[in-house]
Amino acid sequence: MPVFAHPRTSRPHLRTVSISGVGSYVPERILTNAELERMVDTSNDWITSRTGIRERRIAAPDEATSDLATAAARRALADASIEPAQIDLIIVATITPDMMFPSTACLVQQKLGAVRAAAFDIEAACSGFVYALDIGSHFVASHTYETVLVIGAEKMSSVIDWSDRNTCVLFGDGAGAAVLQNRPEAHGLLTTCLGSDGAKAGLLEQPAGGSACPATADTVARGLHFLRMDGKETFKNAVNAMVTAAQDALSRCGLTIDRIRCIIPHQANQRIVTAVAERLQARPDQVFVNVERYGNTSAASVAIALDEVVRQGRVQRGDLILMVVFGAGLTWGAAIIEW
Numbered sequence: 001m002p003v004f005a006h007p008r009t010s011r012p013h014l015r016t017v018s019i020s021g022v023g024s025y026v027p028e029r030i031l032t033n034a035e036l037e038r039m040v041d042t043s044n045d046w047i048t049s050r051t052g053i054r055e056r057r058i059a060a061p062d063e064a065t066s067d068l069a070t071a072a073a074r075r076a077l078a079d080a081s082i083e084p085a086q087i088d089l090i091i092v093a094t095i096t097p098d099m100m101f102p103s104t105a106c107l108v109q110q111k112l113g114a115v116r117a118a119a120f121d122i123e124a125a126c127s128g129f130v131y132a133l134d135i136g137s138h139f140v141a142s143h144t145y146e147t148v149l150v151i152g153a154e155k156m157s158s159v160i161d162w163s164d165r166n167t168c169v170l171f172g173d174g175a176g177a178a179v180l181q182n183r184p185e186a187h188g189l190l191t192t193c194l195g196s197d198g199a200k201a202g203l204l205e206q207p208a209g210g211s212a213c214p215a216t217a218d219t220v221a222r223g224l225h226f227l228r229m230d231g232k233e234t235f236k237n238a239v240n241a242m243v244t245a246a247q248d249a250l251s252r253c254g255l256t257i258d259r260i261r262c263i264i265p266h267q268a269n270q271r272i273v274t275a276v277a278e279r280l281q282a283r284p285d286q287v288f289v290n291v292e293r294y295g296n297t298s299a300a301s302v303a304i305a306l307d308e309v310v311r312q313g314r315v316q317r318g319d320l321i322l323m324v325v326f327g328a329g330l331t332w333g334a335a336i337i338e339w
Ligand code: UT7
Pocket: 041, 042, 043, 046, 047, 050, 051, 126, 165, 166, 167, 169, 230, 231, 232, 234, 235, 238, 268, 269, 272, 296, 298, 326, 327, 328
C-alpha cells in the first residue's frame, strides 16, 4: 500500500495514467564553447562558471522541429511496444514550431503515420513538457483516449541571435517524448501543478512574427524575430517558482523531498538547479543534470532528461520522480511520477 496520497486515483471516476515508454533525440552536430569563443566575445570559463554548459546540439538546416519530435517519438513508441496507428492523440509542446500553422503535431502525425491520432500543439515555453503531460494525462484518466503521445521539441537555434553573447551560449536543440496509457499493473502520474504570470511576459520573449508585430523587413532588420531575455530577473523568478511548484506538488501527495528518488529540474543553468535543490533541501545525488551536454533545450529539456534517467537505470519501478520546470510566460510547473 502506498503511504502517500494519490490525488488522481482518490477520485474513483479517474484511472491511473502510466508512462509506458520514453524516448529522446538530439541532433548530431555539437557546438562547443570553444567554437562560441570564435563567434562572440565570450570564454569557456565564463560559460561554464555562469551556466555549467559545455556544449549543445544544433539541428541541420534541413532538420525542423517536427523531425526532432518524430525521431524522439519513434524511440518512445518502440520503448512502449506500440505502433503509430494505436496513438489516439499527439500533443507537441514547442515555441519553435515548423511554421505558425499548421501545428507541428499535425506534421509529426503524418511523419509517424499515426493515422488515427488527433493532434495539436501547446505553448508554455520551457514548461511545455509538464503542461503537455498534464493535458495528455487528463484524456487518459477520463477514459477519453487510450494512448496519448506527448512530445517536447525545440529547434532553439532557429530563434537565436548568433551575435548576442547574452543568449547564444545558452540554448540548444532536441526532443523528448513519452507515451501515456492506462496500464492496470503499472504505476503512474501522481500529481501535476501548473502556474503562470503573464505580468512578467516581457522578461523572455520573441517579439516579432505574431499578430502583435507581424514580420516585416523592418522587424527582421531590428532583430525582433530573435529570442530576448532579461537573464538576471528570469533567474530569480525561475528559482522562486520552481521551489514553490515542487513544494506544492509534494504537499498535494503528502510527501517530503527525501522520498523522491530523482529530481528532474528544467535544465537552463546549473546555478538555478543548485539553488532550487538547496532551497528544497535535496541531496545532490537526487538531482539529475545534463545541462553541460545540451544547454537549455526549452520544452525538450525535462523530456530528454527523463529518457536519460530511465536509460541510465537511475529509477526502478516504484521509485518517485519529481519534475520541475520554469519558462517564458512566465510559466512553471511540477509533476510527481511513481515509476
Ligand atoms: O529556460 C527559461 C529560463 N531561462 C533561464 O532560467 C535563464 C536565467 N538566467 C541565467 O541563467 C543567467 O542570468 C545568465 C546565464 C543568462 C546570465 O548570468 P548572470 O550571472 O545573471 O550574468 P549577468 O546577466 O549579470 O551578466 C554579467 C556580465 C555582464 O557584463 P557587465 O554588464 O557586468 O559588464 C554581461 O554582459 O556578463 C556578461 N555576459 C557575458 N560575458 C561573457 C553575458 N553573457 C556573456 C557571455 N560571455 N556569454
